[in-house]
Each structure stands twice: as structure tokens, then as C-alpha cells.
Amino acid sequence: MTNSQFSNLKYQLSNRRLQVTALAVLVGVVVLFVPIPLTRRLTASWGLAAPQERHLRIEASRYQYTPSVISVNPGDKVTIDLTTTDVVHGLYVDDYGVSTTADPGQTSRLTFVADKAGTFALRCFAPCGPLHPFMVGKLNVGPNWLLWRAMGVAGIAAFAGFWMIRK
Amino acid sequence: MMRQETARQETRRYELTQVPWLKRLLVSRWPLFLARAVTLAGFVLTIVAGLIGSPVGSHNFAIIFVWIAWWTFLKLIALPFGGRAWCSICPIPMMGEWIQQGALVEPGGKGLGLGRQWPKRLRNVWLPTLGFGVIGLFSAVTLTQPRVTGWVLLGFILLAAVLSLVFERRAFCRHVCPIGGFIGLYSRIAPVEVRVRDRAVCASHTDKTCVIGNEHGYGCPWQASPVSLTQNTNCGLCMECLRSCSRDNIAVNVRPFGADLARRAGRSLDQAYFGFMMLGSVVIYSAVMLGAWGNLKTAAYNVGTPGWFVYSAVLLAFTLGVLPGLFLLAVWAGRALAGSKASLKKAFIAQSHAIIPLGLMAWVAFTISFSFAKFSYVWSVLSDPFGWGWNLFGTAQLPWTPYLSTITPPLQVLALLGGLVWTSIWVRRIAQEELPEKSATRQSLPVMLFCLVFTIGMLWLLVG
Numbered sequence: 308m309t310n311s312q313f314s315n316l317k318y319q320l321s322n323r324r325l326q327v328t329a330l331a332v333l334v335g336v337v338v339l340f341v342p343i344p345l346t347r348r349l350t351a352s353w354g355l356a357a358p359q360e361r362h363l364r365i366e367a368s369r370y371q372y373t374p375s376v377i378s379v380n381p382g383d384k385v386t387i388d389l390t391t392t393d394v395v396h397g398l399y400v401d402d403y404g405v406s407t408t409a410d411p412g413q414t415s416r417l418t419f420v421a422d423k424a425g426t427f428a429l430r431c432f433a434p435c436g437p438l439h440p441f442m443v444g445k446l447n448v449g450p451n452w453l454l455w456r457a458m459g460v461a462g463i464a465a466f467a468g469f470w471m472i473r474k
Numbered sequence: 475m476m477r478q479e480t481a482r483q484e485t486r487r488y489e490l491t492q493v494p495w496l497k498r499l500l501v502s503r504w505p506l507f508l509a510r511a512v513t514l515a516g517f518v519l520t521i522v523a524g525l526i527g528s529p530v531g532s533h534n535f536a537i538i539f540v541w542i543a544w545w546t547f548l549k550l551i552a553l554p555f556g557g558r559a560w561c562s563i564c565p566i567p568m569m570g571e572w573i574q575q576g577a578l579v580e581p582g583g584k585g586l587g588l589g590r591q592w593p594k595r596l597r598n599v600w601l602p603t604l605g606f607g608v609i610g611l612f613s614a615v616t617l618t619q620p621r622v623t624g625w626v627l628l629g630f631i632l633l634a635a636v637l638s639l640v641f642e643r644r645a646f647c648r649h650v651c652p653i654g655g656f657i658g659l660y661s662r663i664a665p666v667e668v669r670v671r672d673r674a675v676c677a678s679h680t681d682k683t684c685v686i687g688n689e690h691g692y693g694c695p696w697q698a699s700p701v702s703l704t705q706n707t708n709c710g711l712c713m714e715c716l717r718s719c720s721r722d723n724i725a726v727n728v729r730p731f732g733a734d735l736a737r738r739a740g741r742s743l744d745q746a747y748f749g750f751m752m753l754g755s756v757v758i759y760s761a762v763m764l765g766a767w768g769n770l771k772t773a774a775y776n777v778g779t780p781g782w783f784v785y786s787a788v789l790l791a792f793t794l795g796v797l798p799g800l801f802l803l804a805v806w807a808g809r810a811l812a813g814s815k816a817s818l819k820k821a822f823i824a825q826s827h828a829i830i831p832l833g834l835m836a837w838v839a840f841t842i843s844f845s846f847a848k849f850s851y852v853w854s855v856l857s858d859p860f861g862w863g864w865n866l867f868g869t870a871q872l873p874w875t876p877y878l879s880t881i882t883p884p885l886q887v888l889a890l891l892g893g894l895v896w897t898s899i900w901v902r903r904i905a906q907e908e909l910p911e912k913s914a915t916r917q918s919l920p921v922m923l924f925c926l927v928f929t930i931g932m933l934w935l936l937v938g
Contacts, residue, residue, distance in 0.1 A: 335891070340884060371768020401847075401879040425883070426937065430847065432874055434532055437618040438771050440848055441763045454938045457887045458930050464891045465926045468898030 358382030367396035372444035381449045387417045397433035424449040487727040509563045517565035524624020528861025534620040535859035546845035557664030561710040570638025589642045598744040602655025614774035644695045661706040662734035675723045676701035684715040691717030705734035746826035754793030760935040804920040811916035828900035835893025839886040847876040883937040
């Protein structure tokens with residue numbers, strides 16, 4: 308093989324590798340972020356019930372919510388009764404932008420429709436002590452698809468990187 | 475194969491100092507002096523606010539500017555794109571450096587100091603590793619209590635000054651500062667470097683003005699010799715060598731990200747362990763600060779209680795024992811699979827440098843959720859830095875609002891997966907330094923599994 312043939316082959320190989328890499332990135336992004344249509348059959352097979360009214364009670368204390376993780380189904384009408392055992396605490400639901408504040412000994416109520424699927428942070432927004440910025444809980448609306456998809460793509464990604472530098 | 479790769483990467487450089495106005499800007503002392511004046515003013519305000527301002531962290535400039543604004547700027551912008559650029563304007567060593575040099579701007583002053591050499595035994599990053607561990611033990615307090623932040627920063631500036639009086643040049647920055655260790659480790663990723671243009675010119679230049687200094691510039695404050703610089707770890711981007719080189723042989727280059735990872739020089743056990751300290755710390759910080767476990771937060775905060783001792787033991791055991799131990803196991807399994815006779819220690823050190831991209835991207839992913847959710851506090855403390863009820867710019871009453879919460883989890887996923895791909899490339903490349911193709915694959919597989927498990931753990935902590 309002449310030098311120019313070798314260079315040409317090398318170029319074609321590297322170009323093909325670039326194309327495959329670009330395709331892999333595209334597939335990875337699609338797998339990660341394209342929404343799954345929630346048909347009745349699918350939601351039933353995942354064990355998700357039809358939308359319903361949910362009444363939940365959350366107790367806030369320094370620096371946690373109890374329960375710290377709450378789970379509802381997509382479309383549920385969620386009512387949260389927030390109580391606090393020590394000082395004033397707030398509860399803000401990320402992405403939904405809804406919030407409430409509870410004084411000690413009193414209950415405050417927050418109602419919203421869980422129309423966005425995913426996992427969302429619950430944050431205290433009333434300064435309640437030194438660790439206030441880190442007081443968080445979690446709201447799961449349906450399965451956490453982003454996590455599961457990311458874990459799957461992580462396996463593929465690791466070996467994609469591995470493959471990219473094969474001779 | 476590896477030498478070819480290194481040579482190929484060497485050619486992929488663009489010399490910024492070829493641009494005349496840019497070179498003038500880099501050589502001039504005034505832009506850097508102005509930037510240092512601004513950071514010093516911010517630093518003084520931070521210490522004062524920390525010591526005399528409101529004890530409520532979210533209403534105090536010290537907490538919000540150091541741990542939200544600066545920390546975010548450092549990890550998301552300055553470090554990945556500028557390497558040690560922050561070190562060139564860091565206010566912590568300024569006082570000591572000015573006393574040592576006896577001048578504020580131009581060289582020529584009569585400085586003070588004993589000018590002793592830093593002890594040989596400590597010419598490594600074991601002290602920064604220990605320092606970062608200690609920071610981790612008290613992080614929940616330091617990050618939330620303005621007074622503690624104020625005292626810690628004041629302590630750092632005094633320690634740097636004392637060390638400048640005793641030892642030559644920037645001994646504190648190079649061998650003590652934990653943040654300097656953090657920046658040094660990940661600066662290998664950055665797409666900017668200071669290097670010599672032609673080594674032959676240096677070989678024939680006996681004066682070595684870049685090392686000892688002259689009327690135009692100081693000798694390298696980081697005690698590095700530009701001709702032997704092969705990676706960014708010990709280059710503070712201060713541009714002194716650019717000023718002092720009488721042969722015009724210093725270049726500032728833009729280069730591919732991660733170019734230093736191909737370098738074998740500088741791979742050492744202390745650097746490897748610092749990498750694991752960083753990898754372990756980001757896991758612990760994510761669990762404490764972003765997790766929903768109140769008891770863990772309380773244990774990390776209540777220094778001196780039994781819970782805190784358990785937390786401390788877990789942090790140290792995880793960062794210095796469990797993570798490196800599991801990695802060692804992975805390297806050992808890889809060696810066994812590959813039938814390699816290479817030294818286990820050497821393989822451990824070499825492979826541990828492949829996880830630098832994964833560590834940096836894990837810190838980026840952690841910072842994204844930590845900072846975006848809290849960044850709106852910056853506007854209120856700008857108007858009321860001491861938390862005394864001022865409203866200097868009319869922003870003191872702006873309500874707390876988490877920013878970009880919709881795209882935060884996808885960004886974190888992309889950062890972690892990007893780090894995993896990047897690391898997997900280097901795991902394989904480093905294995906190929908010593909082994910043929912097939913054996914390199916076998917050597918790499920268990921290390922890849924380690925990286926995959928780490929990534930999945932971080933995904934669970936951050937978006938789970």
C-alpha cells in the first residue's frame with residue numbers, strides 16, 4: 308500500500324468513526340430525552356393507576372421533610388398538608404413553582420395537579436436555620452424515566468468511549 | 475502508539491501570543507493588577523461581611539459570594555476553560571507575595587523573607603489532600619456560617635503570608651492550598667497552556683531569566699522551569715516567564731481539552747490520591763447537601779457529636795480507603811485478565827489519571843444543581859452585603875427563585891455521561907501505553923466497570 312493510499316484509508320476510517328460517534332451521540336440524546344407517550348395500556352403495564360385525588364401529609368422539621376420522598380401518578384390532583392414541629396418552614400416544588408409556608412402548630416395546604424412527569428425537588432424557602440439551603444425532599448411523578456434512561460445510556464456510553472479509540 | 479498520539483496532539487495548538495495586541499495585553503502588568511485589585515477588594519469585603527455581618531448565611535455576602543458565586547464561577551467556567559487562571563488573580567497569596575517582592579506591580583523592590591526552600595518531603599500534594607479532607611469534615615459548618623467562612627479565609631491569607639516570609643516564592647499555593655490542589659489536578663483538562671516555543675533555544679540560553687527573573691519579570695513564582703513544563707498542574711498562568719524571557723521563546727497556546735492526560739510526567743501516587751479525594755468528596759457533598767436525608771445533614775453540621783464522628787470516619791474511609799481500594803481491585807483484576815506483569819502500583823497510578831475527566835464532570839454536575847437553585851441569593855446580598863437591611867441597588871427584596879430547574883437534571887445527566895465517555899477513552903489510551911491492543915482491552919474493562927458504577931451512583935444521587 309502506498310503512503311497516499313494509507314493516508315486516504317486512515318482518513319476514511321477516522322471520518323467513519325466520527326460519523327458513528329455523531330450517530331451514537333444523537334441516539335443517546337434521543338433515548339435520554341424524547342418523551343414516552345403515556346397510553347392507558349402502557350401506564351397500566353407499569354402499575355400506574357388512573358389519575359386520582361391524593362391527600363398527603365408532610366411534617367417539616369430541621370432539616371428534613373417526613374416523608375422525605377413522596378410519589379404520585381401523572382395527572383393526580385395532589386393536596387399536601389404541611390405541618391412543622393419546630394420553626395417556620397416552607398415547601399416549594401421545583402418546576403411546578405407552587406409553594407406554601409407553615410407556622411409551628413398550624414397546618415398549611417398546597418394543591419396542584421401533577422401534570423409534569425419526573426422527579427422534582429421540594430425545597431424549604433423560609434430561612435429555618437444554618438442548614439436551611441440544604442433542606443430538600445423529593446416528589447416523584449410517575450417513574451423517574453430520566454434516571455433509568457441515563458443509567459442505560461451510561462452503560463452504552465462507557466463502551467462507546469472505549470470503542471472510539473480502538474486501532 | 476502513545477507517542478504518536480502525543481505528537482499529534484502537540485501539533486493541534488494555536489499560539490495566542492502570535493496575535494500582537496493579545497501578547498501586549500498578556501505582557502502588561504496592569505490588566506492583571508486591576509483584576510487582582512478587584513478580587514482583593516471582594517475578598518476583604520467577604521472577610522468583613524463574614525466577621526461582622528448577619529449570622530444568617532443566605533443574607534450574608536461571605537456565604538453567598540464565596541460558596542455560590544465564586545465556587546460556581548470556578549468550577550463551571552474558570553477551571554474547565556482557564557486551568558489555573560484563577561490562581562493568577564487569587565487574593566489569598568497577594569499580601570505575602572507583595573511583602574516577599576517588596577513591590578506591588580513592577581519588579582525591582584527590596585523584598586522581605588528568609589527565602590528557604592520548601593522541604594523535599596512535602597514537595598507533593600499530600601498536604602492539599604489532607605486539607606481538602608479537613609475542609610470536608612467541617613464543610614457543613616463552613617458553608618453555612620458566615621463567621622466561620624470569614625475566619626477560614628483570614629486564616630488562609632495569614633498562613634500564605636507567613637509561608638511567604640519563610641519559604642521562597644508561592645510555596646503555599648503549590649504545596650499547601652487545598653483549592654490550589656483541586657485546580658492543579660483539573661487544570662490538565664483546560665484548553666490553555668504556557669509552553670516554550672523551541673526547547674533548543676532554552677538549552678542554549680544559560681541565563682534562565684524565566685527561572686531567576688530580571689528587570690522585566692520575576693522568576694517563576696511557582697518554581698517551575700518553563701522548558702520542563704509538560705502539563706498545567708504547576709503553572710499559575712501569571713505570565714512572568716512571558717515577561718522575563720529575553721529570547722522571546724514563551725508561547726501561550728490554545729489546545730485540545732485534556733491534552734495533558736497523555737503526559738506520563740507528573741503521574742504520581744499523591745496526585746492519584748488527590749484525585750480519589752476529589753471523587754469521594756463530590757459523592758459525600760452530593761449526599762449531604764442535595765440528598766433528602768436530614769439526619770445526615772445534622773450529623774455533618776454538629777461538630778463534636780457522635781454523629782459527626784461517624785460522618786467524619788465515613789468521609790475519610792470512603793475517600794482515602796474505599797474508593798482507592800476498589801480502584802486498586804479493578805486495576806489488579808485488569809492486570810490478571812490481561813496477563814500483565816507490570817507493577818501494580820505503576821498501573822494504579824497511571825490508570826488513576828484517566829479518571830480526572832470523570833471527577834471534573836462529577837463536580838460540574840454537582841455544582842449545576844447546587845448553584846442554580848441558590849444563585850438568586852446573589853442579587854439580594856449585592857444590595858445588602860452585611861444583612862443589615864440596606865438596599866444599595868434596589869435588589870435586596872428580590873425573592874429567592876431557583877433558576878433553570880427544568881433543564882438542571884438533563885444538564886447533570888449530560889455532564890456525567892460526557893465525563894464517563896471522556897474517561898473511558900483515557901482508560902483505554904493509558905492501558906495502551908504499555909500493552910498491546912487485546913491486553914489493553916482486558917486491562918481496561920474492570921476499571922471501566924468502576925467508572926460506570928461511580929457514574930450510576932452519582933446519577934442516583936443527583937437525579938434519582
